[in-house]
Amino acid sequence: MKISFLGAARTVTGSCFYIETDRYRFIVDCGLFQGGKEQDALNDEPFAFNPGELDFALLTHAHIDHSGRIPKLYVDGFKGTIYATKATTELAAIMLPDSGHIQEFENEWVNRKRERAGLPPVKPIYTQQDAENCMEHFESVRYFEEVQINDQIRVRFNDAGHILGSSILELWVKEDDKEVKVVFTGDIGNNNMPILRDPTIIESADYLITESTYGNRTHMNVENKVERFVEIIISTMKKGGNIIIPSFAVGRTQEILYEIFKHREEYGDRLTQLMEIPVYVDSPLATSATMVFRNNLDCYDEEARSYIANGSNPLDFPGLHFTKTADESKALNASEGSKIIISASGMCDAGRIKHHLKHNLWRKDSSVVFVGYQAAGTLGRRLVDGAKKVRIFGEEITVESRIEMIEGFSGHADRDGILSWISKFSIKPRRIFLVHGEDEAIESFAGLIEENLNIETCIPGQGESFIVNEKGVFAAAGWKDARAATVVPYDYKRLQVVAMLDKIRDELEEASSILRDDLKKEKKDIEIEEMMKKLSKFERDLVELIR
Numbered sequence: 001m002k003i004s005f006l007g008a009a010r011t012v013t014g015s016c017f018y019i020e021t022d023r024y025r026f027i028v029d030c031g032l033f034q035g036g037k038e039q040d041a042l043n044d045e046p047f048a049f050n051p052g053e054l055d056f057a058l059l060t061h062a063h064i065d066h067s068g069r070i071p072k073l074y075v076d077g078f079k080g081t082i083y084a085t086k087a088t089t090e091l092a093a094i095m096l097p098d099s100g101h102i103q104e105f106e107n108e109w110v111n112r113k114r115e116r117a118g119l120p121p122v123k124p125i126y127t128q129q130d131a132e133n134c135m136e137h138f139e140s141v142r143y144f145e146e147v148q149i150n151d152q153i154r155v156r157f158n159d160a161g162h163i164l165g166s167s168i169l170e171l172w173v174k175e176d177d178k179e180v181k182v183v184f185t186g187d188i189g190n191n192n193m194p195i196l197r198d199p200t201i202i203e204s205a206d207y208l209i210t211e212s213t214y215g216n217r218t219h220m221n222v223e224n225k226v227e228r229f230v231e232i233i234i235s236t237m238k239k240g241g242n243i244i245i246p247s248f249a250v251g252r253t254q255e256i257l258y259e260i261f262k263h264r265e266e267y268g269d270r271l272t273q274l275m276e277i278p279v280y281v282d283s284p285l286a287t288s289a290t291m292v293f294r295n296n297l298d299c300y301d302e303e304a305r306s307y308i309a310n311g312s313n314p315l316d317f318p319g320l321h322f323t324k325t326a327d328e329s330k331a332l333n334a335s336e337g338s339k340i341i342i343s344a345s346g347m348c349d350a351g352r353i354k355h356h357l358k359h360n361l362w363r364k365d366s367s368v369v370f371v372g373y374q375a376a377g378t379l380g381r382r383l384v385d386g387a388k389k390v391r392i393f394g395e396e397i398t399v400e401s402r403i404e405m406i407e408g409f410s411g412h413a414d415r416d417g418i419l420s421w422i423s424k425f426s427i428k429p430r431r432i433f434l435v436h437g438e439d440e441a442i443e444s445f446a447g448l449i450e451e452n453l454n455i456e457t458c459i460p461g462q463g464e465s466f467i468v469n470e471k472g473v474f475a476a477a478g479w480k481d482a483r484a485a486t487v488v489p490y491d492y493k494r495l496q497v498v499a500m501l502d503k504i505r506d507e508l509e510e511a512s513s514i515l516r517d518d519l520k521k522e523k524k525d526i527e528i529e530e531m532m533k534k535l536s537k538f539e540r541d542l543v544e545l546i547r
C-alpha cells in the first residue's frame with residue numbers, strides 16, 4: 001500500500017493520511033489546519049486527492065485538527081462512509097456544525113473586506129448545514145471489535161485515552177495474499193487521566209505512525225493540583241466571591257466537573273460548605289458535550305465506572321446546573337452567594353465568559369482559575385501575565401480578583417509516555433513514522449526511539465508518499481502501480497505555490513489600500529521613497545520568477 005502524509009507532517013494540525021492499495025483508496029483523519037494565516041490558507045485548498053474517488057474514511061477522534069475538513073470532503077464530492085467510535089460520532093455531531101458556524105462567521109468578515117476592495121465574495125470552506133448533512137455518512141463502530149471494511153481491509157478501534165471516543169487504529173491490508181499491519185496512534189493520551197481509560201497496549205505492527213506532540217518534553221507533576229484547586233474554592237467561598245473557570249468545551253470542562261465531584265467526596269465530611277457550592281456550566285457547547293459524556297458511560301475508566309455502579313454519576317451531581325439561555329446566563333451575575341461558573345471560551349476572547357469576567361474581575365472576593373494553555377494576544381493571556389486593567393466590551397476594568405493558573409491534565413502523553421507505550425509492543429514495528437509534532441519535538445523523539453528501542457524511524461514531510469509492504473518501506477517513486485503516476489508531493493507543492501502567490505496578492509492589496517487611504521499623509525515622504533526602492537527590487541524578482 002502507499003501512504004501519503006497530507007497533514008500534521010512536521011506540524012501538529014491538519015491530520016490526514018491518504019492510503020492507496022491496488023484496489024481501494026481511503027483516508028485516515030481529515031483535520032483543519034490551525035495556527036496562523038499561512039496554516040488557515042491551506043484549509044481553502046483543494047484536496048491532493050479526488051474526494052469522489054475515495055472508498056471510505058476512518059476517523060481517530062473528534063478534535064477539529066483531525067475531523068474539521070470532513071464536511072469539505074462531502075462538499076467536494078465524497079460519498080462514502082466515515083467509520084468512527086460512537087462517542088466520536090456524537091462529539092463530531094456537535095463540533096463539526098459549530099466549526100461550520102465559525103467558518104460562515106469568518107467568511108462574512110473576509111467578504112466585507114473583499115467588498116471594500118472591489119473583489120467578488122468567496123464561499124466559506126463549508127457551512128453549518130454542510131456539516132450537519134455530512135453526519136448522515138458516519139457509521140459508529142465499537143471499541144476493540146474488528147471491522148471487515150471490504151475484501152482487502154480490516155480495522156480495529158482501540159482506546160487512545162486522549163478524549164472521549166479517541167482511538168488507536170489497527171489496520172490490516174491484504175494485497176496479493178500478503179497482509180501488512182499498520183497502526184495509527186491518532187492522538188495518544190496519558191495514563192491515569194480523569195474519566196478516560198489508559199491508552200490500549202497494542203501487541204504488534206509492521207509499521208507504526210505515531211504522534212509526537214510532546215516528543216521532547218515531560219509533563220510536570222500534577223499531584224498538588226488537586227489541593228490547590230480545593231484551596232482556591234474554599235478560600236473564595238469564605239470571602240463570599242465566585243470562582244470563574246474559563247474552559248474549552250470538550251474534555252477539559254468534563255475533567256473539571258469530575259474533579260469537583262471527586263473533591264466533594266474526599267472533603268465532604270470536613271467541609272460541608274464545599275458540598276453546598278452550586279456549579280454552573282454556562283456554555284451551550286460544553287453542555288452538549290457533557291451530555292455526550294453522560295451518554296457514553298461504557299468509555300469510562302474503572303474509577304469513574306465504580307462511582308456510577310455505586311449510584312453516582314460524576315458528571316451529574318446535586319448542585320450542578322446547566323444554563324441554556326442568555327437570560328439564565330445573565331441571571332448568574334445578578335444572584336447572591338458564591339458559585340463556580342465554568343464558561344467558554346477557554347482563552348476568554350469570545351463567548352459568555354467575557355460577561356462573567358466583567359462582573360467578577362473587579363471583585364476582591366472572586367477568583368478566576370485558568371486550567372488550559374493561554375495563547376499570546378488573548379484576554380486570558382493578559383490576565384495570566386498579571387494585567388492590572390483590561391478592556392471588556394469597551395469598558396476598562398480594574399483587576400482586583402485573585403488570578404490563578406493551574407496546569408490542567410494534558411491530553412497528550414509526554415515523551416516518556418509514548419516511549420513506554422511503544423516499548424510494550426511484543427512484536428516491534430519495522431519502522432516508525434513520526435507525525436503530529438513540531439520539528440524540534442519530532443526530531444529529538446526520533447533520536448530517542450532509535451537509541452532506546454532500536455527501531456528505525458522516518459519523519460515524513462508534508463505531501464510525501466511511501467510504499468509500505470511486507471518487504472519494507474520505499475519512497476513513492478518506486479511504486480509500479482499505474483495509478484501512482486499521480487505523484488502527490490508535486491501536486492501538493494503546486495498548491496503550496498498557489499497559496500503563496502495568493503498570500504502575496506492579498507498582502508499587496510492590503511498595502512495598496514492602506515496607501516490609498518493615507519490621505520492625511522501619515523506616512524513620511526522618505527518612507528514612501530524607501531518603499532518604492534524595495535518594490536522595484538521585488539518587481540524585478542517577480543518578473544524573473546514568472547519568466
Ligand SMILES: [Zn+2]
Binds near residue numbers: 061063066162187
Ligand atoms: Zn486530539
